[in-house]
Amino acid sequence: MLMSHLETFLFVVQQTPELTVFLSRDVEQRGALTVRQHIVELPEVESVRIIDPDEALNSFEEQTGHHVVANYVQDNPFPITVVIQPTRAHRYSQHYEQLSNYLYGLNFVELVHFDIEWVKKLSLIQDVARVLIWALATTLLFVAVFLICNATRQQVAERVDEIKVFNTLGASRRFICRRSVYTAFWQTVLIFIVTFIMVNGLLNHLRVPLAELTAGYDISIPTLQMQWTGWLTVVGAVLILKITTAKISVNAYLRMFEKEDA
């Protein structure tokens, strides 16, 4: 679930780098549409948007506050601009460079602009984040396994007198293990209930702020809940781990008593 959300997050961040293609000043709207059509058919391109000179001038005035520019400039100095967003699979620095070289080869293209340093940094951030998430997940897994096994072993150790008495009274190994197995089962059920409430409470708490955050990017994160298959896998793994550890610990004590008696 964590990796899935990371991918979604990175996808959102990766929307930022775009290629901006400035066409020659003499290219008119019709020529721009031809260029657009040509570019949109490329497999590495996800979307193409045309910004005409008037729109570019208005945007410039809005962002800079220089509303008087139009009064001083007889002709609109902005060319027709094409903004290209590559597909998700083509957002690495080498793809941007290849696409840029290709676009320079087209007629009417004056300048291709993109921030290659940002793209490179983003790829590195993505790689580092992925490795960190995996390292964190693996460490947490080992810690969880250790804690579960050790807690179960301790519980069996606290029963050592009972195991000795039952063994001397002639109880079968199955009988001696039974209480530890029952304990393991009910503790797993309890752990599941507590974890279920905590995780769902946390996710519900996060849902609203996350929805607000992602709304700006026009995406949603539908996987912000743990599926039943995931819960079953975790519960099953904990149950197997606890029962196996309990049986191994009880048998270890029985072997120890046999050795002592020998």
Added chain:
Amino acid sequence: MIEFNNVTKQYANGQVGLRNISLKIPLNQLVFITGHTGAGKTTAVKLMTLRHVPTAGQVIVSDTNLSELSRRNRSRYRRKIGAVFQDLPLLSDRSVSDNVAMPLLVDHSAPAKILPLVTTALETVGLRSKMDFKPTQLADGEIRRVNIARAIVHQPQLLIADEPTANMDPTQSTKVLNLFKRLAARKTTVVVATHDRDFFFDRRYPVIELREGQLADAMRR
């Protein structure tokens, strides 16, 4: 008949518990095993309860060679007998009655039978009034008596007790001795290992005396 045929028991640390002992213990009566500390009494009773296996020789109980029993049959044998050991504690987190009921649980007795049997066993040792107490609330002598109740609750045909009167006052010791006599009178084989000579003072019962792991005095009446 319980038979020891040339039985030797040597521990892992090299100490010898019994040296080449042969003896016969008749069934359905009270028998004492006596001797000083380290004479081999506890080793002998542990061999009879299958807590130990002999290094050499055979221990035979009712024509069954105990060394040849499978793990499952060893457990079955232990369920049939009653055992009182110094190193077999009561569980402090359970009540006296729960401790006494343990052999019945192990033997999968019907729940309806458990309480009457536990009550009877505690009554026999004079501790019925303390059945809901925790072992930590009992005196040493009372703990010994609960141990005895736990050993007799399932009415075993063979009762083996190691120092059952340790830490008991003479009055309680006599009561325990009388209990063992009553059990023997009801055709239960009772083997008692003790260093308490007062315990078998009247010499009406067979006594096996051990000395340094060997038979000091063969069966005598």
